[in-house]
Amino acid sequence: MKSSESIIEKNQNIDLLRFATAGSVDDGKSTLIGRLLYDSKSIFEDQLSSIKDYSRTHRNQEIDYSLVTDGLKSEREQGITIDVAYRFFSTPKRRFIIADSPGHEQYTRNMATGASNASLSLILIDARKGVVTQTRRHTFISSLLGIRHFVVAINKMDLVDYSEEVYDNIVNDYRTFSDKLSAESIYFIPISALKGDNIIEHSRNMPWYQGSPLLDYLENVNVSGGRNLIDFRFPVQYVNWGGKNFRGYCGTIASGIIRKGERIRVLPSGKTTEISRIVTYEGDLDYAFSPMAVTLCLKDELDISRGDVIARENNLPAITGNIEANIVWMDTEPMQTERDYFIKHTTRTVRGSFTQVRYKIDPEDVHRKPADFLSLNEIGKVKIELKSPIFADIYPKNRITGSFIVIDPATSKTVAAGMISKYKQVSPDRGCESVKAKVIRYPGNKKEEAKAYYDRLSMQGTQCIYVDDDILRDGLCRGISLEDKEYCQRIEELCKIVNNSGVSVVLCLKNVTI
Amino acid sequence: MEKKEESYRLSNLKTLEAESIGIIREVAAEFENPVMLYSVGKDSSVMAHLAIKAFYPEKVPFPLLHVDTGYKFPEMYEFRDYYTKKNNLNLKVSKNEEALLNGVNPISLGTVKCCAELKTKALLDALKEGGYDAAFGGARRDEEKSRAKERVFSFRDKYGQWDPKNQRPELWNIFNSKINPGESIRVFPLSNWTELDIWTYIYYENIEVVPLYFAKIRQVIEKNNQLIPLYTDENSEEITEVMCRFRTLGCHYCTGAVRSDADTMEKIIEEMMVVRHSERITRVIDHDQDSSMEQKKREGYF
Numbered sequence: 001m002k003s004s005e006s007i008i009e010k011n012q013n014i015d016l017l018r019f020a021t022a023g024s025v026d027d028g029k030s031t032l033i034g035r036l037l038y039d040s041k042s043i044f045e046d047q048l049s050s051i052k053d054y055s056r057t058h059r060n061q062e063i064d065y066s067l068v069t070d071g072l073k074s075e076r077e078q079g080i081t082i083d084v085a086y087r088f089f090s091t092p093k094r095r096f097i098i099a100d101s102p103g104h105e106q107y108t109r110n111m112a113t114g115a116s117n118a119s120l121s122l123i124l125i126d127a128r129k130g131v132v133t134q135t136r137r138h139t140f141i142s143s144l145l146g147i148r149h150f151v152v153a154i155n156k157m158d159l160v161d162y163s164e165e166v167y168d169n170i171v172n173d174y175r176t177f178s179d180k181l182s183a184e185s186i187y188f189i190p191i192s193a194l195k196g197d198n199i200i201e202h203s204r205n206m207p208w209y210q211g212s213p214l215l216d217y218l219e220n221v222n223v224s225g226g227r228n229l230i231d232f233r234f235p236v237q238y239v240n241w242g243g244k245n246f247r248g249y250c251g252t253i254a255s256g257i258i259r260k261g262e263r264i265r266v267l268p269s270g271k272t273t274e275i276s277r278i279v280t281y282e283g284d285l286d287y288a289f290s291p292m293a294v295t296l297c298l299k300d301e302l303d304i305s306r307g308d309v310i311a312r313e314n315n316l317p318a319i320t321g322n323i324e325a326n327i328v329w330m331d332t333e334p335m336q337t338e339r340d341y342f343i344k345h346t347t348r349t350v351r352g353s354f355t356q357v358r359y360k361i362d363p364e365d366v367h368r369k370p371a372d373f374l375s376l377n378e379i380g381k382v383k384i385e386l387k388s389p390i391f392a393d394i395y396p397k398n399r400i401t402g403s404f405i406v407i408d409p410a411t412s413k414t415v416a417a418g419m420i421s422k423y424k425q426v427s428p429d430r431g432c433e434s435v436k437a438k439v440i441r442y443p444g445n446k447k448e449e450a451k452a453y454y455d456r457l458s459m460q461g462t463q464c465i466y467v468d469d470d471i472l473r474d475g476l477c478r479g480i481s482l483e484d485k486e487y488c489q490r491i492e493e494l495c496k497i498v499n500n501s502g503v504s505v506v507l508c509l510k511n512v513t514i
Numbered sequence: 515m516e517k518k519e520e521s522y523r524l525s526n527l528k529t530l531e532a533e534s535i536g537i538i539r540e541v542a543a544e545f546e547n548p549v550m551l552y553s554v555g556k557d558s559s560v561m562a563h564l565a566i567k568a569f570y571p572e573k574v575p576f577p578l579l580h581v582d583t584g585y586k587f588p589e590m591y592e593f594r595d596y597y598t599k600k601n602n603l604n605l606k607v608s609k610n611e612e613a614l615l616n617g618v619n620p621i622s623l624g625t626v627k628c629c630a631e632l633k634t635k636a637l638l639d640a641l642k643e644g645g646y647d648a649a650f651g652g653a654r655r656d657e658e659k660s661r662a663k664e665r666v667f668s669f670r671d672k673y674g675q676w677d678p679k680n681q682r683p684e685l686w687n688i689f690n691s692k693i694n695p696g697e698s699i700r701v702f703p704l705s706n707w708t709e710l711d712i713w714t715y716i717y718y719e720n721i722e723v724v725p726l727y728f729a730k731i732r733q734v735i736e737k738n739n740q741l742i743p744l745y746t747d748e749n750s751e752e753i754t755e756v757m758c759r760f761r762t763l764g765c766h767y768c769t770g771a772v773r774s775d776a777d778t779m780e781k782i783i784e785e786m787m788v789v790r791h792s793e794r795i796t797r798v799i800d801h802d803q804d805s806s807m808e809q810k811k812r813e814g815y816f
Contacts, residue, residue: 016526085662085663086705087662112685113684237539238542242573250568289522292524292528342692403685412697413690414684417683
């Protein structure tokens, strides 16, 4: 009893590594994964026996490891991988989820799907062919999606007589290319997936290789980091009305840590209050952190709905209607500029359009090329104008508040994935509808509130001015009675001029009829 | 303890739990009329438990739907009614009554046709009748090869069909909930869990499961290397008594037991750690054709 409990405990506490594999056709990716699963005893016997049967009848060999991963009928028939398959295996040291991605260029979007949740990328190179377009494409996409750790496995070493020279040349080639990208670690391993060299154990065929075998490396590589525990961001996902006086805001903490009693600000309203409870089924917590799914209760009753963001009072995401982003286009229909798409960003879906394609990137050499639009599997930097603001950070700083998907309103398909690289804090003139320059009116006795609102808008980056009766009678409306029609006309004129320049007016007047 | 917590790390199970809760809430927020498929098995128990957690203190805001083939184990019906009532869950049951009246059963029709009638058709009819635009299923990617390819939000056309070669890309944890009238989304909040995770979670969270999962001496018939439990009045000479348990639960005709001494949760988990066969080996329906699960999924099965 006691012993099994500790085994369970241990099993539950080992950490999880999600990695994506990528490779080009026939470089043996499926075989490698099949081998990892087989050697770590993660293939069940009944699965193994059906694989062996199929290998014998269809492939004329004892066991074709690639059959372990190619799950769809058409994949087995065509002998290629079409879509991402998720594979699970574990060793006493670590648990692994592999996103096994297709290598064909036409399935780049599936590769991006696989890479988006991975923290390490395993790139396969056929030793006979060296670095090819697919190698560069996959490395580039992985890097674009924020993967900072790479393992480059140079496979089929048995077919090049385990030659150190071949290996060295490929490593140098790869380095020339990868130097342009921002990888934190790149680890090269010469292997033969088919023969089992340097997979679990050091290969006797390559005594010149002093590094770790593949599995050993995967078990020990440190991929922590990249997790943002500083900037608290909580996109409100669901409003919970759980009983009489209960109102809580459900969501997953995108980044950062939050404690009970801390001051927070809600966007877009800008209102502040403090966290009164952090509710979970197991009971209230004193603090919570990313990526926990919790329910927050606030001290003051505020009007908050799905799509709003709760952040710390003085550490806010940008409120923006204009973004620049790296886009992977994933639909057969090419991008259309000046047309509305849905942009889903955290729990908020807004309309927006592509206003400009700044350039597309050739993954082959990471060179920028001019383009008017992007089509299937193309990657580029675009400018997007949104009809309502989003609350965002840049992707390198925050994977969750920095990413979005694009949905075609006509077909409802996911047509693109985007990573925000730049934003303009809402600039009212060219900004989005809801934050267009406007006049915000307060009655004369609400001067304090009007000023507070002005402060908040300014702090959020909205350009605005503050006007009240005292200021007006000191200048623009000197000598004119508050009740005079002229008084109202002048103010109206002032607001018009100021709004036209893209600046909002916070107006606090005794006579608020205008 | 305190120190461990201060490192701001979530354990493997807590990470999976948070991910699943996020998925369940997203569906409740984005769809008008979601439903949770409830098969009474261990994965369903976990999924229902996660739903309760996701909305606490609110009541689970969608119904649970049991597609009843009429041939489930009696223990399953008993547990289903007990569990849903205890947890204040809104249970709906649907059956293909017409087929059952016509005497559809796996023995006379074969498992392929029987499943098509009593499972796939019953399911599609119930989803259509309820007007559900999203349906949760407890399938996991580690279960079976075609399921390894499934998205978390899996798009189905207006006939409920899955097109594995043309799935929507799914990046990060941003899910596309947009559909046109008649289309629907199948949602798999347990996608990234393994069978061992499920059992470990059940253990830690004290989740109740059907007693059939625990080993005891049962009367079975040995057929094609499967231990088929005795629930009909069949007069067979091959009846034997075996210490066994069920790793998955389906219809009693088509679900085999495995020899096992695991009569406690701890023993089940220990067994899981050394097990050498996949849980679906005891499901007769997966073996009737090459790619039979993929085929069923294409047609609308979960």
